[in-house]
Amino acid sequence: MSPFKDLKLALEVLNQEGTYSEGDTVIGTLSFSLKSDTKVKSISVKAKGDANVHWTEGIGEDEETYSAHERYFKIKEYLVAKSPGGTVLPQGAHNINFTLKIPQGEMPSSFKGENGKIVYMVEAKISRSWRWPSSVTTEIKFVSKSFPSIHQAMHPLTGSVDKELGTFSKGQLQMTASVNRGVCFPGETLSAYARICNSSSKNVKPKFSLHRKIVYRVKKHTKTSDKVIFKMVGDPITPRSEVTVPCAVKIPVDAVYTLHNCQIISVEYYLKVYLDVSFAFDPEVVFPLLVVPSNLVHAQLNEEVGHI
Incomplete structure (x- = not known):
């Protein structure tokens, strides 16, 4: 059973629409509570943007599957750095602030369709020795600054x-x-x-x-x-x-x-x-x-x- 309770990611709102674009800085807080002192290998947070498509055609032996993937960026920061002996976090509530800067460059807006999607997300992960990591993710709405003509x-x-x-x-x-x-x-x-x-x-x-x-x-x-x-x-x-x-x-x-x-x-x-x-x-x-x-x-x- 994980010792991390109420694991949450909260992101600051940059505008009225709650959107992010190229070059914006994601400002957030990772929060959780511990019932006792706990040793961790590391705590990291990352932001990434990916596009995926997938569909099938035909039936039986004639069935064909088509899929493709594009990655636009992936940035990662350590909130608690890796160390040989690990890091002991004390019992109680923890609130760790972070910032992640989305790269410049032309990237498409968020999209979800029947056969494909473009998703941008922030994920925090707490790693421990000989344990499954504890993680939390939140999706962000990305709006491109690049539109033609x-x-x-x-x-x-x-x-x-x-x-x-x-x-x-x-x-x-x-x-x-x-x-x-x-x-x-x-x-x-x-x-x-x-x-x-x-x-x-x-x-x-x-x-x-x-x-x-x-x-x-x-x-x-x-x-x-x-x-x-x-x-x-x-x-x-x-x-x-x-x-x-x-x-x-x-x-x-x-x-x-x-x-x-x-x-x-x-x-x-x-x-x-x-x-x-x-x-x-x-x-x-x-x-x-x-x-x-x-x-x-x-x-x-x-x-x-x-x-x-």
Whole structure:
């Protein structure tokens, strides 16, 4: 039975979101109590970041398993250093403070998905001779400072498509679509619209769908999940008419951030604006979107206002 009671790790909160990023210092306390004097070999604390993917395909003899791992950093400090004869800790309560500095460098944000995860954690371990070590871990929420092309994505995105109908109907469809920004944050609402000129003989229905695409990679093998996380269907547009359809695109509050700087997991978002045409290929316009922390969007907006 372990003599270490109430073994806990407590970390100081650096910001309102409780997140950590590259270059931050993790400040914490390891606490425990001892009913009697106890000899230890060492007490250490470490922080590390790892990405893992895993999935299987096929069944029986044809089953294949794919897995991959990436390590971003591992740092370790001794709170009680190793010594030849060990160190005796006195009976009573113990609170040991520590600091661990996360390295600089581009690292991906925390992520958990069906076939992979990116996890950052702090672990403390108490080692004794001829005994199993006592340990405690706590996970930290890591948010990368590296997101691509936020400045360029702050501007409106516009695209157009034309389609000539034939076989089952005649005429032409024209659509111009736009979204107010190519970058957003979880919980935000973007403004989009589609201007449709229906010069055909058919009813068409405008649709807006927000997709989250996750790709897991193991060498040349990939496993992809493409999920619609928001959808809006407009009213049918009658033949020989021109209509502008607005759409408030709601980004889910729990949307994970765009993930572009991990070799084995990526997360992308795109908004698809299209016309549902029966018995024909749907004309569509697709906009890539970046989902990033709200403070990055607000900082960029403030910077642009300051330049006006």
